[in-house]
Amino acid sequence: MRIAIAGAGAVGRSIAQELLGSSHEVMLIERDAAHFEPSTVEQAEWVHADACELSSLEDAGIQLCDVVIAATGDDKVNLVVSLLAKTEFAVRRVVARVNDPTNEWLFTEAWGVDVAVSTPRMLAAMVEEAVTVGDLVRLMTLRQGQANLVEITLPHDTALAGQAVSELALPRDAALVTILRGGRVIVPQPDDPFEQGDELLFVASADVEQEIRTALGLA
Numbered sequence: 001m002r003i004a005i006a007g008a009g010a011v012g013r014s015i016a017q018e019l020l021g022s023s024h025e026v027m028l029i030e031r032d033a034a035h036f037e038p039s040t041v042e043q044a045e046w047v048h049a050d051a052c053e054l055s056s057l058e059d060a061g062i063q064l065c066d067v068v069i070a071a072t073g074d075d076k077v078n079l080v081v082s083l084l085a086k087t088e089f090a091v092r093r094v095v096a097r098v099n100d101p102t103n104e105w106l107f108t109e110a111w112g113v114d115v116a117v118s119t120p121r122m123l124a125a126m127v128e129e130a131v132t133v134g135d136l137v138r139l140m141t142l143r144q145g146q147a148n149l150v151e152i153t154l155p156h157d158t159a160l161a162g163q164a165v166s167e168l169a170l171p172r173d174a175a176l177v178t179i180l181r182g183g184r185v186i187v188p189q190p191d192d193p194f195e196q197g198d199e200l201l202f203v204a205s206a207d208v209e210q211e212i213r214t215a216l217g218l219a
Contacts, residue, residue: 001025004065006051006081007072008035011097015071016041029060052080054088063089070096075103079111086112104141116141136209139201147173147205152216156196159217166190171211174204 001024005012008030016026020043030036031050038046049056051070062068068085070078078096085091096111098104098118107116117140140149154160160168165188170176179186180199186192202212 001066002064003027003067003069004029004060004062004085005069005071006077007070007097008037008041008046009071009073011073012069012071013041015069016044020044027060027065029056052077052084054084057084057089062091065089065091067091067093067095070094072097073099075099075106079106079113082107082112084112086114136213138209147203148209150202150204150209150212152200152202152212152218154194154196154198154200154216155218158194158196160194161196162193164190165192165194168194169215170202171204171208171215173208174202174212177201177203 003019003024004027005016006029008016008028012028012030016028019026020041025045026041026043027045027047028041029047029049029051031048033048036046036048038044047056047060049060051057051072062085065085068081068091070081070085072078072081075098078098082094082096085094093114094112095115095117096107096113098107098116101118104116104118107113137151138148139151141147165176168176176188178201179188179192179194180201181195181197200216204212
């Protein structure tokens with residue numbers, strides 16, 4: 001995939017390195033001369049421009065990108081970049097960094113954002129996920145479908161132990177996507193049994209999260 005990253009600070013460069021390691025084509029767009037350092041990520045294409053300017057994005061070839069990541073440290077800039085990428089250039093997937101959690105409500109489809117990533121929220125979720133058993137933890141909001149990635153770790157006294165995946169009666173707008181068990185990542189099959197301590201990952205709309213808990217016998 002060809003991926004454009006607006007913002008070549010520490011976060012943008014780190015994302016670029018990870019994506020390049022996965023054999024993607026990466027373009028870094030940076031307007032601040034102090035952060036324009038092509039030698040730090042030599043495999044990426046660097047563009048010295050303002051990602052909030054329509055003409056700059058067009059000259060950079062943003063319309064040829066499959067994904068745009070708005071990764072600057074300014075939420076206003078990330079919103080403008082997202083909106084331009086989606087509405088003016090029809091970029092298929094737009095991911096935006098949320099710096100201030102109080103601004104998270106703005107990062108929606110209306111601003112062209114498919115996935116909003118809030119670092120404070122993610123860190124808090126990781127802490128909760130590490131210490132919480134038997135309760136839902138929201139890991140990420142997927143804005144395009146108005147759905148969330150949620151996790152729950154089955155307690156040791158769960159009644160689900162030994163029950164097959166096919167017997168779990170989930171609500172309509174929820175799907176079990178992965179079971180993490182020890183060092184294994186299990187794509188759930190109908191006959192797979194649940195075990196104590198399983199970490200379950202669901203994609204679900206917010207209004208059915210309580211129904212998931214009920215289905216798991218944790219209400």
